[in-house]
Amino acid sequence: MSIRGARIYGPSPPADxxxxxxxxxxxxxxxxxxxxxxxxxxxxxxxxxxLGVPYRCPECGFVGP
Incomplete structure (x- = not known):
């Protein structure tokens, strides 16, 4: 299967x-x-x-660097 020439293989890649x-x-x-x-x-x-984008834990709300 392809969309505009790009091939789709299985699930999407992991994300930040x-x-x-x-x-x-x-x-x-x-x-x-x-x-x-x-x-x-x-x-x-x-x-x-x-880039120093902080992350947030969805469970406890902890914010890290």
């Missing part, structure tokens, strides 16, 4: 938890548990870390 930016195929994202509650898995893209 805060910005919802998809991780590029070769981008090394960081996956970690919330440092406050540990209940939520947070995915951070290299771009969000470089």
């Amino acid at each position: 938890s805060t910005t919802n930016w998809p991780l590029a195929p070769l981008e090394r994202g960081v996956v970690f548990a919330c440092p406050n509650c540990g209940k939520t898995t947070i995915v951070r893209s290299a771009r969000a870390r470089k």
